Amino acid sequence: MANKYDVIIVGAGFAGLSAGLALKEKGLNTCILEARGRVGGRTETKWLDKDMQIDLGGQWIGPTQDRMYELVEKYNVKIFPTQLFGKEKYYYFNEIHDQVPPEMMTMFDVIDDLAKKVNLEAPQKSPDINYQDRVTFDAWLHTQIDDEEVIEFLGRILAGGLLSSDAGEVSLFQVLYYIASGQGTEILLGSKGGAQQDRIVGGPQALASKMAEDYGSELKLNQVVRTVRKMDQSYFVETENGNCYETKFVLMALPPSVLNSKITFIPELPTMKKKMLQNILPGSASKYHAVYDKPFWRKQGLSGQFNLSQGWIMESIDNSNENREEGIITFFVYGVDSIKLNELPEEKRKQLLINELVKVYGEQAREPKYFLTQDWNEETFTNGCFTGHFAPCGFLKYGAIIREEVGGIHWAGTETATIWNGYFEGAVRSGEREAEKIIKKNELLSMKNM
């Protein structure tokens, strides 16, 4: 006999946990099935030593991410500011600058203005989507600016830094949607006052763990869901290790590409939904950490925050911990470059990257004490970071059905969010959004059965 629940939630990342808590609070009988041996989804924290955490996955929160700050307070986890002890710098035209090129400043304004016209709830109804979703961000930049290096730089900062993709992979509309959902480029790209303002002690995974603890024993780890079978009015959720759970509602709270490649629905999902899920491709971000004895860059007046217009490294940030002497530079490679770099042998890869660090930080960057990376592409239950993006035309084709449930099957996850899409905040809100829908539906069901 299958265990019976009102709702089975698949995935114990921020979306799944938020949904579980919201549903539990209303008295619904729920269960969360998580494929991994831990909660937290696309976050993982490694401790190199006491007080020295390395956030291998998602890590920052910032202003207007209200639900995340509320959770931080509710669960009494500590936060600390991103370490900023100097000036942000930009490497372009083969030189180090204090500002991005003026053409870029203008373009940020142009893009923010375009983003304001995006209809977040019904993207397919946005005024210029027919053009904007059919042009890659890279190709569109070529229609706006002449300087190839500025075009490249803009693509790297916006398609790379935001969507962990190449500017040639995503449509202009995808970039605009993401920017609109994240309140504009200034907040999205910023540290103090922006999306990279604060860190969580123990990483967001520490917060996720507290949420899981609060949720309680009906969270089951190492449960790889393989099949969702509908029979009569019930769904039967079957796991790889042979467990079967019966439920009225299923909430899918995992990345679309994992969902698409790992879970079989019987009967099949409607064609549109299936195709929609196929069309959301995971980003490719490689995140590296170079740990040094001291944050030597601070003496040079540098914040550690750097953007590069060329080369493998797209951006770096000071990721040191408070109250520790060591300095940590965390840096990113995105999109096509991330894929190409992963093909190289490890030692060669490290050498190329260190050389680029030396270019901006000087010879002191040559010998890090530790050099770490985490390849989320390889994680079978994640399939790539930070977030998914539609292939061009995806919003045009599937914009209307992103959040549409299929019978009792609901869809959460940051990729479905309208506010802070791609962030923890979006994940939390998406989980709570679906919880609310399910609560209403369940009330109707209960009334019918009275």
Place this chain on the structure above:
Amino acid sequence: MANKYDVIIVGAGFAGLSAGLALKEKGLNTCILEARGRVGGRTETKWLDKDMQIDLGGQWIGPTQDRMYELVEKYNVKIFPTQLFGKEKYYYFNEIHDQVPPEMMTMFDVIDDLAKKVNLEAPQKSPDINYQDRVTFDAWLHTQIDDEEVIEFLGRILAGGLLSSDAGEVSLFQVLYYIASGQGTEILLGSKGGAQQDRIVGGPQALASKMAEDYGSELKLNQVVRTVRKMDQSYFVETENGNCYETKFVLMALPPSVLNSKITFIPELPTMKKKMLQNILPGSASKYHAVYDKPFWRKQGLSGQFNLSQGWIMESIDNSNENREEGIITFFVYGVDSIKLNELPEEKRKQLLINELVKVYGEQAREPKYFLTQDWNEETFTNGCFTGHFAPCGFLKYGAIIREEVGGIHWAGTETATIWNGYFEGAVRSGEREAEKIIKKNELLSMKNM
């Protein structure tokens, strides 16, 4: 105990059947597992009456598709020419014309010239791929021409008619690759002397059936492969209904998106291969057939071959049978339009389409005797037609590993072909290509074991 084979082939379309026959000829012990209850993959023939076949899927062959003509001869199936009794027509600028606009003729030449530079074997080494794979075909057309209707028309004919996608979904490079592999736009778009020259009596499925018969009893239908598990030097191929086959080599001969969503590999595929498979998205073609008492358009001097620059219908063709009085107009809707149209109720959809037929063929088109369609998007073991395309940047990222085997796992299917990619011919050649590789590897294995 598992049954033991040298090679298990997954999929009995043209790639799988060709591979099976080539391997069997060399004395290898092989087995083909097919998910459906029939062979032939993306082809299906419906008989409305004796001698009146309706090809619901792939149907044409043409010059330079040498392997297909050899198979037709070997298996003694009959072919007949596409019915052409009048002039091809083009509907644009709100009028019917005998020729495409002159700007389009120029662009065909420009595109053919660009296609000549494509490196089919190593696409990632093509000279201009860094630009060409990062711009959608639609956006690139906007850099070449001013007239919006001409741009739209070109996108529909090339991205639509060839790749069953919207010009905003595919990169310029994807279009060029396809054109290069199919010997240029003139052959690809043509009927007599081109890719739509001949039809097969009973459809290509009749040919596939004869190939299957020749192959023999080791072709097993209704075997849905779910898991490919490697243990020691063997692979164990497990089906949904609990069968297990042991083999030295596995040949995957099914569409990439089906492969990606249906089959679990243990251990997992290398990350690059997995991401590559995710990045090949199935096209969206809807194929409709309107059957009339007579081919009335011939009296108007029309061939039935029409291209439209606007509206749902992208192109039509006379698909009547030889020696039958009825006339059949077959027409196509592609890409975003195909998805949007499928969302409409059936009766409304039919009305919109018939209205468009009336626009070009007159009131006689108003009342077809039969009106048929086949939605390949809904077919779970096909997932969309005609063929798959890379999302933009896909060739840049994964061009080097399209055909790269993973241990004893090989990859066939028309999406892997360098010649006639996307066609039956490409499928056949891909199957024979991998058969040859496996034969060589198997010889080496045998020598080692002597």
